[in-house]
Amino acid sequence: MIVRVGELTFTGEGPVLRDGGQTDGLQLCIAPDQRTYLFKRYKSETADEVRVPALHSMIRWRRELSDEERAVLDERCAWPIAAVGTPARAEGILIRLAERSMFELRTSGSGEVTETPRHLDELTRSPDRARRIAQRYEVKKAYYEPPYKLAVLGELLDTVTWLHQHGYAVGDLQLRNAVFTIDPRPKAYLLDCDSCVPLLGEGAMPPVDPEQWKLPVEQRGVAFDVTSDHYKFAWAVVRCVQETVETWQPDPVVLRRVMPSALADTLIECSRTLPPPGVRERLREAAAVWPRMVIGERLYVNVDGFIKKPWPTGESAVTPAPITATPPGPATPAVPVTSAGSAGSGGKVKWAVVAGAVLIVLFFLIIALGK
Numbered sequence: 001m002i003v004r005v006g007e008l009t010f011t012g013e014g015p016v017l018r019d020g021g022q023t024d025g026l027q028l029c030i031a032p033d034q035r036t037y038l039f040k041r042y043k044s045e046t047a048d049e050v051r052v053p054a055l056h057s058m059i060r061w062r063r064e065l066s067d068e069e070r071a072v073l074d075e076r077c078a079w080p081i082a083a084v085g086t087p088a089r090a091e092g093i094l095i096r097l098a099e100r101s102m103f104e105l106r107t108s109g110s111g112e113v114t115e116t117p118r119h120l121d122e123l124t125r126s127p128d129r130a131r132r133i134a135q136r137y138e139v140k141k142a143y144y145e146p147p148y149k150l151a152v153l154g155e156l157l158d159t160v161t162w163l164h165q166h167g168y169a170v171g172d173l174q175l176r177n178a179v180f181t182i183d184p185r186p187k188a189y190l191l192d193c194d195s196c197v198p199l200l201g202e203g204a205m206p207p208v209d210p211e212q213w214k215l216p217v218e219q220r221g222v223a224f225d226v227t228s229d230h231y232k233f234a235w236a237v238v239r240c241v242q243e244t245v246e247t248w249q250p251d252p253v254v255l256r257r258v259m260p261s262a263l264a265d266t267l268i269e270c271s272r273t274l275p276p277p278g279v280r281e282r283l284r285e286a287a288a289v290w291p292r293m294v295i296g297e298r299l300y301v302n303v304d305g306f307i308k309k310p311w312p313t314g315e316s317a318v319t320p321a322p323i324t325a326t327p328p329g330p331a332t333p334a335v336p337v338t339s340a341g342s343a344g345s346g347g348k349v350k351w352a353v354v355a356g357a358v359l360i361v362l363f364f365l366i367i368a369l370g371k
Contacts, residue, residue, distance in 0.1 A: 001059050003082045005091060007032050008039060022046040022208065031082065031094060039084060040194075041092040046205075050090045055083055055194065055204035069166075076159040077190045098189040101181040106137040120156070120188070121175040123149045123240040127316050144182070146258040146317045147290075147299035149240045151186035154290030157233055159190055161284055164199070164226050171197045171224035173232040174213040175245065186291055197224045212245060219274055227274040230283060234270035243318050257317045258301045259286070306336055 085091035130143030197203035255264035
């Protein structure tokens with residue numbers, strides 16, 4: 001559970017990893033168990049503030065999970081596997097590196113190719129900004145349509161919910177603290193899990209939020225919990241769909257282009273204050289639907305009036321393309337939502353047409369007989 005820095009063998013290979021926040025360095029290394037991990041080294045001032053017993057408790061909790069649960073955790077989260085340092089001081093932690101599909105290849109002006117983590121804030125790119133990035137770095141896919149955004153965020157919420165069910169809140173939930181892939185299917189991988197907080201205890205790290213992800217003013221200073229996670233998740237959805245990290249104003253018109261009005265209203269409610277307990281079920285239902293809106297390269301949205309409405313490649317919810325009268329092709333049919341009432345109305349119209357035709361026939365027959 002505790003590894004000394006001198007016991008690690010640093011490889012000097014692997015993808016380009018960004019430092020920042022409470023981290024002083026990220027390096028691939030081989031641990032005494034001969035497995036390769038990522039060493040997340042703390043800044044000196046951060047190491048001074050780490051609650052070592054709480055960190056050890058997180059590491060012990062993972063080890064005490066069943067094999068099946070531990071596999072789920074390792075697939076979804078960069079959870080602390082071991083502390084690096086001494087029993088009294090943690091210089092950093094060992095974590096698992098995200099799978100390679102969550103990194104994108106970038107080519108610099110000099111022709112150098114590097115692997116860069118694909119953070120969730122890339123879901124906030126507009127088509128124009130994505131086009132510039134694709135041209136500058138020769139990135140294969142730089143823009144992610146709304147169905148991809150929601151599918152990835154649905155996977156993220158599934159991870160958040162799993163942690164809630166196992167006694168932890170994410171706490172520092174924001175777009176820079178997760179990476180993702182859409183190949184072969186949308187998946188998200190939560191980073192900075194040493195900031196997760198036990199629902200019935202004290203976390204290992206001091207709570208630190210970037211300005212855009214701080215709780216409402218009247219709630220700052222309270223412990224992170226399930227409701228604070230749902231508040232931040234709501235803002236993650238709003239900012240990805242509206243394609244800006246800076247916004248503090250949900251746009252119901254934009255949101256309703258990619259989701260039912262009731263769900264848009266729920267997200268807006270969550271973004272204004274810490275959400276009530278009943279919100280979690282509504283968000284979980286949405287998270288279960290969103291990944292199913294991506295079927296291979298075919299994209300759909302679930303909106304008012306449609307269970308699955310095709311979404312055009314390259315189109316943004318912020319500046320949608322002009323509406324045309326061209327119906328969807330057979331490979332991407334729109335599936336309208338119908339009800340017994342609407343079906344009954346259609347039946348009444350049909351019988352009215354038939355009755356009218358019968359009356360016309362009788363009218364001409366009477367005329368003929370009269371002659």
